[in-house]
Amino acid sequence: MKTIIELENIIKTYGNITALDRVSLKVRKGEIFTIAGPNGSGKTTMLRIMAFIDTPTSGEVYFDGIKVSNENRGQVRAKCTMVFQKTALFNTSVYKNIAYGLKLRGFPKKEIEERVKDVLGLVKLDGYEKRLVKKLSGGEQQRVSLARALVLDAELLLLDEPTANLDPKNMSIIEETVSRVNRERKNTVVMATHNLFQAENITKRAALLLGGRIVEVGTAQEIFRTPSKHLASFARLENVFSGVSRSLKEGTSLIDVGDGVEIETALRKSGKTSVFVRPEDIILSKKPISSSARNVFKGRIVEISDLGSVVRLKVDAGKQFVVQITKRSFNEMQLNVRSEVFLTFKASSVHVI
């Protein structure tokens, strides 16, 4: 597959601070690529360099195989666009915000009007043209930002934490729009996020950025399904437990994580161990179920958070577990805070960090 943008040995320093340290990366044409990393790891700096609004201290950037220099930076910049994490909008109407880039490109008025109308439909803000952006909600403002970038139909769309601080409804509208645009128009999308859950949902390949360095690149599956120390060091990994493990005869191990909770893992390990269980790997039931799964705990729901199509529950079973189930199951099971539930998961779902 063709490479749309390539970073080669990029170093970016601000005074004494090294924001990016020898970063090399190839993003393929037409893919959704995620840059995952904790706050301050250099994600924004990386995107700003890819949007050509910052220049690296050293290293080269290639766009469509062509080396980008001071001479052609302006032309290349017109082929990319970026949506900022902190919503930046021109203090005027929705229409003028979205039309700005098209006006710069000299589109006729009629076509601008049509395009603005279409893109507003895409982000589900039909008829918002005349509204003033300052009077919209945070989620609506972020959708205007996205629309303003999408309307340009740029080859490379850069998104800096596009859904940070948004409620589930706005979050899913943005995610759906991005996936749809990528699918239908084949625009390349590079998205920075610290929300791994999101990264895994809509992306195919990802890079893990830590302290200005890329520590892992691969498919989302490779990075997020097989947890590494790098990932665990920052990820919003839930259900992380530490304790002393002892090997059992059967080849599995039992880890005493305290408070009367013992977790069985399929790996042979003894001594101090940290493990984690993915929230979606835990089966929730109202009555104990008979299955092959080695881990069964009884507990009570202490917290419920609605994430749109799925629901996350915190269950106190001596230790607190986070469990994720679909909204439909949640409704069918008629669960509530303080409901008594059983948690079941396989020993092979327990990953050692």
Add this chain to the structure above:
Amino acid sequence: MEISGRSILVSGSATMLSVLWGLPVATILGLKRFRGRFVLKGLFNAMLGVPTVALGLVLYLFFSNAGPIGFLHLLYSPSAMIIGQAILITPITVSFITSAIESIDPEIKDLAKTLGASETEASIAVLKESMSGVVLAITASFNRAIAELGIVLMVGGNIAGFTSVLTTTIALETNKGNIELSIALAIILLLIVSVLSVSVNLIQRRKT
């Protein structure tokens, strides 16, 4: 009436002149980071408080026949008053516009660039964002100019029918004991300033 017209004309021209050279300076001060920027900004801020009599004297010496630009014979002409007022209000124009631009989120400039703007187009976008502050700066500059007495008296000379403006006439008529006329003219002066400020305010409000 003629006097009021001249007041508006002279101060209006002076304001335009100060914006003409003040706006580019303020844009650079507000957007670019360069060595000596703070010194320059401090200088304009300090000049906000320059005693007008001192400035008037300096200008008088420049314009007088023996002065460096005496050959232009500008002393005691409306042009001299325009230049004098323009210099007087330049610090107001520059300082106020600079802070209006600085109050705009620096991300706006980057944003414009990501949407395809060139360096100049991005600066214009920031300027547009700070428009309400810029308009306020211009209004304040005009109000300061039209209220000025010292400089216009020294370089204009209050020649009846030629360089007499509202402020100089009020001063003269009060000295002559024509208090009623002075009061009437002062009310006109106040009206000009308030009508301008209120209408600018209304236009701004309609926009947002």
